[in-house]
Amino acid sequence: MNTQTKISALILMGFLTITSCGKKQDGQIGEPADTTETSTEGVAAPVAEENVLVIEGNDQMQFNTNELKAVAGKPIKLTLKHVGKIPKEAMGHNLVILQEGTDEANFALKANDAKATDYIPESEKASIIAHTKLLGGGEEDTIEFTIDKKGTYKFICSFPGHVAMMKGVLIVE
Template identity: 40%
Template sequence: MIKLNMKKQILILAIGTALLSACGSSETKKEETTPAEQPTEQPADKVVVELSIDANDDMKYSTNVLEVPAGSHVKLTLNNIGKLPKESMGHNWTLLGQAADLVAYATASMKAVDNDYQAPELYSDPIVYTKMLGPGESQTIEFDAPTPGTYKYICTFPGHYASMQGELIVK
């Protein structure tokens, strides 16, 4: 029933939008309320969690434990607050899948200079990461919280994972 109604509404609005377009008037507002945007409704229903984590020249993250509620949508910002050049002290935030072998991943990614220090052959869901950031750089990445559990995160810059690792707890 609801689906049918939606379809009708979409059709009507689609016609309306087409007419508006033909007139050359602005239909921006109309589009925003179109039920055709229904697919994006689900993420909007999710709790959005914003996290911020710093990485510094001492090869440390500002926190080694992050927690997010199950089913949430995460916006994570990594800030490289260091001053040393990216070539010698770059940082990223790499979330590993539970099946991933942390040491194996870190070791393989160390050699993957051309792939921003990520080892695709060892990807294990989920794999989420920022790019390698130089001094003063920040990046925000978005992802859906993986299934409840504990996930390791590391910096894959050569030699960093030992002191730059932590846990993302989803519960």
């Protein structure tokens, strides 16, 4: 490891140590939107879109929720927002939804060697339902996909070292 890399790593570790003491925010983010219909004089109001999910990743290597919910067979529109400030080369985040039964640790190990494809290993494409782009601070990405089968699907950030803290489940009911 050259001197510049060592210094960069030390600065990043120091920054993470200082900023990781912030409090985690609670919220309703990640819950599917309610669908409601009301009528006024026989005219139905528009129905809110189901399966609209928003999740945030920050510079402390945390998603703001570890559970998302969606309805089976309906299109899912998922937005990942990187609310931090650190560029993706040092603190990149993505969200990868894995097929049921996929070993997340094994997937993450293979992802470590997939820098050229933003830590999405070509050999594991069959294990992926959907994934966002790799994002740096202040960026966001929205993906759309459908899961027909009810179940619990793991999601992770596949940036090296992040899976330990950045993971959760997508519950499809």
